[in-house]
Amino acid sequence: MKPLLLGLIGAGIQRSLSPALHEEEGRRHGLQVQYRLIDLEVLHAGVDALPGLLDDAVSQGYSGLNITFPCKQAVMPLLDGMSEEARAIGAVNTVVIQGGKRTGHNTDASGWGWGFRRALPQADLSRVVLLGAGGAGAAVGHAALGLGVQELQVFDTDLSRAAALASSLKARFPRQKAIHATDLRAAIQAADGLIHCTPTGMAGHSGMPLPPEWLRRELWVSDIVYVPLDTELLKAARRAGCRVMDGGHMNVGQAIGGFKLFTGREADPARMEAHFRKIVE
Secondary structure (H helix, E strand, O other): OOOEEEEEEEOOOOOOOHHHHHHHHHHHOOOOEEEEEEEOOOOOOOHHHHHHHHHHHHHOOOOEEEEOOOOOOOOHHHOOEEOHHHHHHOOOOEEEEEOOEEEEEOOHHHHHHHHHHHHOOOOOOOEEEEEOOOHHHHHHHHHHHHHOOOEEEEEOOOHHHHHHHHHHHHHHOOOOEEEEOOOHHHHHHOOOEEEEOOOOOOOOOOOOOOOHHHOOOOOEEEEOOOOOOOOHHHHHHHHOOOOEEOOHHHHHHHHHHHHHHHHOOOOOHHHHHHHHHHHHO
């Protein structure tokens, strides 16, 4: 049986659990999956290496690639086609390669939504702050409004990027509010939930994205970082009495969607999540 060759392109990805998740689920389906890490840091390369890396993937017979920070938006002009959702979100985290053609998809949005429904099913969706307006933030913003968030305040240290995302979200969800926030503290004080979508807190980017004293018991907190799973933000949120959602939920959710795109088969969600938690523990 010819192996199904998959990969992940990103920076600082050596602790990614994607290889283990896809290879094990593939084995359960009788598939031989080989999943490789294409780490920009290991290659001493930047986003400008993307064209060559994609060409190499095609020539080497890859069936698909996952795309992560900092490449989710930079990869878009290099593709032959995109799903409607990826185009609307403005970010790609999954590339399917067939017949030499590269098609972009986004499973971050569906993945976060899948995890949120499991982790925080009764969460108040009245007012939510989205911290981070990059590729992951764009996907999660679409997912949050799709789940019924009534007012989403988007904050990013790059104010123009936050404004652009809020504008695109408002256009796609005209019945709900998508606002560009300029005062993060005030936005959090008025919010029912906080979604963190920046690299702060992940391996190599340690720290907190905001002062812990801004957190309060009434606020639910979702962090998309999953390496480490228990980030400083989540530790502080628990100490403040907040209900929390760790980044593992989104990671498993997007892997479920990616597995179907790569193989045409339905992953077993419970099995994949159990495998993820076992590896982490």
